[in-house]
Amino acid sequence: MYAQMIKTASAGVKSREEMTDQEREFQDKIDNDIKIEPRDWMPDDYRRTLIRQIGQHAHSEVVGQLPEGNWITRAPTLERKAILLAKVQDEAGHGLYLYSAAETLGESRDELVKLLHEGRMKYSSIFNYPTLNWADIGAVGWLVDGAAIVNQVALQRTSYGPYSRAMIRICKEESFHARQGYHAIMKMAFGTPEQKRQAQSAVDRLWFPAIMMFGPTDADSTNSDQSMAWKIKVKSNDELRQQFVDQTVPQIEYLGLDLPDPNIKWNEERGHYDFSDPDWSEFFNVIKGNGPCNVDRMKDRVAAWDDGQWVRDGLLAHAQKKAAAKVAAE
Amino acid sequence: MKNEWPLWEIFIRGQHGMSHRHVGSLHAPDAAMAIKNARDVYTRRNEGVSIWVVEAQHISATAPGDKGPLFEPSESKIYRHPTFFDIPEEVGSM
Numbered sequence: 001m002y003a004q005m006i007k008t009a010s011a012g013v014k015s016r017e018e019m020t021d022q023e024r025e026f027q028d029k030i031d032n033d034i035k036i037e038p039r040d041w042m043p044d045d046y047r048r049t050l051i052r053q054i055g056q057h058a059h060s061e062v063v064g065q066l067p068e069g070n071w072i073t074r075a076p077t078l079e080r081k082a083i084l085l086a087k088v089q090d091e092a093g094h095g096l097y098l099y100s101a102a103e104t105l106g107e108s109r110d111e112l113v114k115l116l117h118e119g120r121m122k123y124s125s126i127f128n129y130p131t132l133n134w135a136d137i138g139a140v141g142w143l144v145d146g147a148a149i150v151n152q153v154a155l156q157r158t159s160y161g162p163y164s165r166a167m168i169r170i171c172k173e174e175s176f177h178a179r180q181g182y183h184a185i186m187k188m189a190f191g192t193p194e195q196k197r198q199a200q201s202a203v204d205r206l207w208f209p210a211i212m213m214f215g216p217t218d219a220d221s222t223n224s225d226q227s228m229a230w231k232i233k234v235k236s237n238d239e240l241r242q243q244f245v246d247q248t249v250p251q252i253e254y255l256g257l258d259l260p261d262p263n264i265k266w267n268e269e270r271g272h273y274d275f276s277d278p279d280w281s282e283f284f285n286v287i288k289g290n291g292p293c294n295v296d297r298m299k300d301r302v303a304a305w306d307d308g309q310w311v312r313d314g315l316l317a318h319a320q321k322k323a324a325a326k327v328a329a330e
Numbered sequence: 331m332k333n334e335w336p337l338w339e340i341f342i343r344g345q346h347g348m349s350h351r352h353v354g355s356l357h358a359p360d361a362a363m364a365i366k367n368a369r370d371v372y373t374r375r376n377e378g379v380s381i382w383v384v385e386a387q388h389i390s391a392t393a394p395g396d397k398g399p400l401f402e403p404s405e406s407k408i409y410r411h412p413t414f415f416d417i418p419e420e421v422g423s424m
Contacts, residue, residue: 040394086374093371100355103337109357110334169354173375312359316333319360
């Protein structure tokens with residue numbers, strides 16, 4: 001999802017007999033839905049896995065501003081521009097909440113940002129796709145944030161207190177993101193034939209990347225058992241993906257657009273929509289850094305960080321100077 | 331890492347007379363910037379009318395291990411709650 005393919009740090013799920021007293025007490029808390037808080041004892045692997053997952057989630061929020069930022073100066077009306085700006089600002093805030101949650105585990109934000117910029121941490125594959133027309137901005141809000149909501153609603157029940165609280169806060173704001181996106185694409189789908197064509201193109205291009213956001217199939221998610229036992233992950237990739245498809249297909253139909261996958265069909269027996277697997281080789285290739293926009297995204301992130309260095313340094317120097325003057329005066 | 335901005339804890343008071351509540355944290359070089367940043371991040375949708383910021387390192391907290399001795403004793407003192415006392419209906423609401 002916003003955090004895909006998180007490698008769980010673990011040598012495998014331990015049975016109760018194999019656990020130390022401390023580990024058993026920790027697992028009991030999780031099984032009883034008691035949140036783990038920053039200063040509570042936790043296994044090192046739990047801490048490491050959470051830092052990876054929350055860090056990747058935070059990076060995704062921040063890198064996710066780039067594809068949408070592309071359209072702020074080109075929004076069709078002043079109102080749409082103000083809405084898009086508010087949405088992109090929200091994403092910066094979401095990044096902040098998540099970095100803060102990761103920091104309670106002892107990893108500083110600057111350290112996490114450094115790891116991202118050195119290519120040692122990842123962000124969601126979805127943000128390596130370009131936003132080619134205005135309808136893409138609608139589709140991103142509706143499909144990408146829609147997929148994020150499915151994942152994040154589940155994560156509100158995650159075992160780590162600060163992560164869970166960040167998810168609750170984020171979900172409240174995501175609903176605005178999804179609705180403004182659907183509203184924008186509705187205008188396009190119900191507009192001129194050319195607008196409708198662009199809306200169709202956006203759905204066709206972003207559908208598979210959106211359902212890839214949930215990560216590989218359960219059969220290929222080799223190390224998620226421990227994350228599930230620790231309730232770092234609450235639902236499996238395939239469960240979440242199915243939930244997203246089920247809620248989204250009727251929304252596509254309402255727009256009067258063609259379904260982006262000929263195999264989407266209601267399955268009476270399962271009570272779910274059937275759909276095609278995305279091209280997983282494309283997914284792994286994008287994750288590896290070979291998507292259409294990976295290079296640009298990292299270049300923009302690193303440039304933003306480097307170009308802001310003098311501001312961060314200047315403000316800190318000013319604060320230190322004022323603090324020193326205050327001490328001298330006392 | 332050197333030259334990191336310190337961490338500040340942010341408290342917001344909502345419109346309806348509730349006390350300041352912890353809403354999250356952020357980095358800022360000093361208190362004035364922490365307030366500006368808190369305003370930008372934590373009051374985007376009418377969440378509050380007042381902001382407190384405290385540098386995180388100045389907060390003292392109870393230790394997780396002291397939870398039992400500190401907070402369990404009050405569990406047995408049910409007479410501290412008004413519902414402990416049966417007052418006859420004839421007396422009226424109290």
